[in-house]
Amino acid sequence: MKPIYPRAEAALNSVFRHDFVAGADLAPSITGHSIPRQETVHHLLGLMPEIEPDQVVMHVGGGSGYLTAVLSQLAHRVIYVDRNPVLADTARERFFRRGLHNIDVIQASADKGVSTDEPCDWVLCTTFLPNVKVLTANLREGGHLVCLEGRAGPVPSVAMYRRDGDKLERCRTLGWVDFNRNSEQILIDLGLVNDSELDKARAEASSRNERVLDVLRRSLNLEEIDLYRSLAEQRGLVFAEADDVLNHLNSDLFRRFSRTFLDLSRTIPVAEEDGSMTVVTDDPDVRTDQLERLTPKHRIVCLLVTPTDFRRIWSALDLTVKGSRFVAEQNAGLQPSPDKGENGKDLLGKEINKHISPYLVSVYEAILLDAVSEKASDIHIEQYEDRVRIRLRVDGDLHELPQYQLSAREIRGVINVIKLRAELNIAEHRLPQGGRSRLQLGDATYDLRIQTQPSLHGENAIIRLLPQTGRAMTIAELGMSPVVGVRYQRLLDNPAGLVLVVGPTGSGKSTTLYAGLQTLADDGRRKVITVEDPIEYSIDNIQQTRVRSEIGFSFADAMRAFVREDPDVILIGEIRDQETALEAIRASQTGHVVLSTLHCNDAVDSLQRLYDLGIHPNSIAGELLAVIAQRLAKRICTHCRKPAKPDPVILSEVFPDGPPVGFTCYEGEGCDKCNGRGTQGRIAIVEYMEVDTDIRNTISSQPPIGELRWRALDAGLVTMRDSALDHVIEGIIPLSELPRILPRERMAPEIRGGRRSNP
Numbered sequence: 001m002k003p004i005y006p007r008a009e010a011a012l013n014s015v016f017r018h019d020f021v022a023g024a025d026l027a028p029s030i031t032g033h034s035i036p037r038q039e040t041v042h043h044l045l046g047l048m049p050e051i052e053p054d055q056v057v058m059h060v061g062g063g064s065g066y067l068t069a070v071l072s073q074l075a076h077r078v079i080y081v082d083r084n085p086v087l088a089d090t091a092r093e094r095f096f097r098r099g100l101h102n103i104d105v106i107q108a109s110a111d112k113g114v115s116t117d118e119p120c121d122w123v124l125c126t127t128f129l130p131n132v133k134v135l136t137a138n139l140r141e142g143g144h145l146v147c148l149e150g151r152a153g154p155v156p157s158v159a160m161y162r163r164d165g166d167k168l169e170r171c172r173t174l175g176w177v178d179f180n181r182n183s184e185q186i187l188i189d190l191g192l193v194n195d196s197e198l199d200k201a202r203a204e205a206s207s208r209n210e211r212v213l214d215v216l217r218r219s220l221n222l223e224e225i226d227l228y229r230s231l232a233e234q235r236g237l238v239f240a241e242a243d244d245v246l247n248h249l250n251s252d253l254f255r256r257f258s259r260t261f262l263d264l265s266r267t268i269p270v271a272e273e274d275g276s277m278t279v280v281t282d283d284p285d286v287r288t289d290q291l292e293r294l295t296p297k298h299r300i301v302c303l304l305v306t307p308t309d310f311r312r313i314w315s316a317l318d319l320t321v322k323g324s325r326f327v328a329e330q331n332a333g334l335q336p337s338p339d340k341g342e343n344g345k346d347l348l349g350k351e352i353n354k355h356i357s358p359y360l361v362s363v364y365e366a367i368l369l370d371a372v373s374e375k376a377s378d379i380h381i382e383q384y385e386d387r388v389r390i391r392l393r394v395d396g397d398l399h400e401l402p403q404y405q406l407s408a409r410e411i412r413g414v415i416n417v418i419k420l421r422a423e424l425n426i427a428e429h430r431l432p433q434g435g436r437s438r439l440q441l442g443d444a445t446y447d448l449r450i451q452t453q454p455s456l457h458g459e460n461a462i463i464r465l466l467p468q469t470g471r472a473m474t475i476a477e478l479g480m481s482p483v484v485g486v487r488y489q490r491l492l493d494n495p496a497g498l499v500l501v502v503g504p505t506g507s508g509k510s511t512t513l514y515a516g517l518q519t520l521a522d523d524g525r526r527k528v529i530t531v532e533d534p535i536e537y538s539i540d541n542i543q544q545t546r547v548r549s550e551i552g553f554s555f556a557d558a559m560r561a562f563v564r565e566d567p568d569v570i571l572i573g574e575i576r577d578q579e580t581a582l583e584a585i586r587a588s589q590t591g592h593v594v595l596s597t598l599h600c601n602d603a604v605d606s607l608q609r610l611y612d613l614g615i616h617p618n619s620i621a622g623e624l625l626a627v628i629a630q631r632l633a634k635r636i637c638t639h640c641r642k643p644a645k646p647d648p649v650i651l652s653e654v655f656p657d658g659p660p661v662g663f664t665c666y667e668g669e670g671c672d673k674c675n676g677r678g679t680q681g682r683i684a685i686v687e688y689m690e691v692d693t694d695i696r697n698t699i700s701s702q703p704p705i706g707e708l709r710w711r712a713l714d715a716g717l718v719t720m721r722d723s724a725l726d727h728v729i730e731g732i733i734p735l736s737e738l739p740r741i742l743p744r745e746r747m748a749p750e751i752r753g754g755r756r757s758n759p
Helices: 006-014 023-029 040-049 068-073 086-097 133-138 183-189 195-208 212-220 224-235 242-248 250-254 258-265 288-293 309-330 358-373 408-423 482-492 509-523 553-562 580-588 603-612 615-621 649-655 692-699 705-714 720-727 736-740
Strands: 056-060 075-081 103-107 120-125 139-149 159-164 169-178 267-273 276-281 299-302 378-383 388-394 397-400 434-441 442-454 458-468 498-500 528-532 542-545 569-572 593-598 624-636 641-644 666-667 679-688
Touching: 006 040, 006 068, 040 068, 040 169, 056 068, 068 075, 068 086, 068 103, 075 086, 103 388, 103 569, 120 133, 120 408, 120 482, 133 139, 133 169, 183 212, 183 224, 183 720, 195 212, 212 569, 224 299, 242 267, 242 309, 250 267, 250 309, 258 267, 258 288, 267 309, 276 309, 309 358, 358 378, 358 388, 358 408, 358 434, 358 442, 358 458, 378 408, 388 408, 408 434, 408 442, 408 458, 482 509, 482 624, 482 679, 498 580, 498 603, 509 528, 509 569, 509 593, 509 624, 509 679, 528 553, 553 569, 553 580, 569 580, 580 593, 580 615, 603 615, 603 624, 603 641, 603 679, 603 705, 615 624, 615 692, 624 666, 624 720, 624 736, 649 736, 666 720, 679 720, 692 705, 720 736
Parallel strands: 056 075, 056 120, 075 103, 120 139, 276 299, 498 593, 498 624, 528 542, 528 569, 569 593
Antiparallel strands: 139 159, 159 169, 267 276, 378 388, 378 458, 388 397, 434 442, 442 458, 624 679, 641 666
């Protein structure tokens, strides 16, 4: 760096920049101008003439206060000015805490001038103003103004003016100052990572040939969209989502550039208009100078997107190009030649079959990318007489993907691609088939469970996406009420017994069981073995085994082997038949905690299901510890939640005698964070029945199911209605979810021992 005068060097060394890093709590307020790098301040002081000890300086755009604090070591008095009240208040507190009593803080916009009690020798403006002449009145005669110019460029120039009477005369351009910070520096400034963690991430990124930002995002467990939205703001870029960009893609523009160049530069040209070219990138530190040299007649407008959205946009453009080629080849009756790309593999890491068009592979990849981006749990590909329908299940509801206008011939090809990846028989169209494959997207891995189903107009395909992270949710993350969560935790500490989680398909039973397993894995004091069909989530430190019915290895076979392996806890994926149920009971009788699922409607129905499987009532009574029945309800988006007017029909069903005084409920208004749906994610609504002495005696006598339920209610059954209402009142789920998760007869308070329970 260029040397600066000794007093400036001493001032810079006396102020610790880290003390003025605002932290993650002020993330929306911080920019490169608000908290410049130490190198930037050094360069700026080197450009300016020397500030004398008896002078008064005003700093406009003071931000976090770092540069102002350095100036306070050079001048007699410094006046800090910033329009952001949060930054101004924080800076005032920091100045006071560090004994910088020669700084006065003014929270104001400088667009129309600033009112001060004395004229200044220097005014330093590190933010862009529409008209810097409004600051003339703040200068004494002969005083100097140093300000930024060249806003259109990535690096602004610094100019110096002098007050001459009532005029502001330009003296000269001092030089260029780069206020930009790279993404790594931004993460440090936001308090998300420290220097040692950054060095560790750099080493890991180098060894795994990944970007440092990807390693940090994974290690910090940050939401991709939140991280990139924040980085865009810090870097002065516009953040965009794929759904907004996909509607305006220019495939001809994409064809003009080398794919290798675009991949290396991490840019995709998407639109062209009025002498400007819009490109998207997933690199916050992107450089567009090479692109500018290739297109000198265009002004480059850069949008920042997430890596997942970058892949979606690339895939959509690539799909359009390959689709045109596919149509031409089909019309010409040609066999398309395989386009394997650089490594001869597709997105799934599979060798591309020479008989499968790259276009059809790209269609499948694009659908998978859309599903991952939307955080979908399932993909439904359906054929009808004159149309193809592709839908994603997001938060329990199906949403159509209208951008895929595929012909019957194309969709048959896509289903063949799906079959090949799942190692299914592509010649078999008459019978349902099931298989699995894997999807690798950057550092994320997904297990894909594939099911094909013949129908009237052709085969349909259903794909379930299961993220494989090595960790499951913990009990605390499930969203259970604290009371039920503590009880569930206590169940896992029992020396022996049977715990059942029940509900229909897709009600989150496995997720609840896996949360218990994750808790045990984190604890590490007990050995846990599972037998599943299939293994839905891989969990570190848990021994997981898959059922293989084709070679005669069933749930019951696994259970008989497991009890000889000294386990403390055994998980059975599902109790489907009498043999498995009997082995589960025997395992619990021999000193093991057994966790499993059953398909039935509620906690009490599970007892009848066990009776139907031929399990003796005394065995059930002796071994059953608890039953958790559950459904999944949509969470209200926390970013757009607001009080709601309750639906009078639902209200009358839930409270036949009238709602309690002060009853309130909430709903989501819809925002960009939840794609306008008003809900984001789902939460388990549970019914919890703990088996105590009274319940055991009742189970042994095998009474009718109605009597079983009211005895369970008297014994303290936590009903699903009560759990759901708690979540409604807390503003977690909307009231409109209740009819979706509760049958009509369970909407009202239930009868307990001849009395209606409290609402």
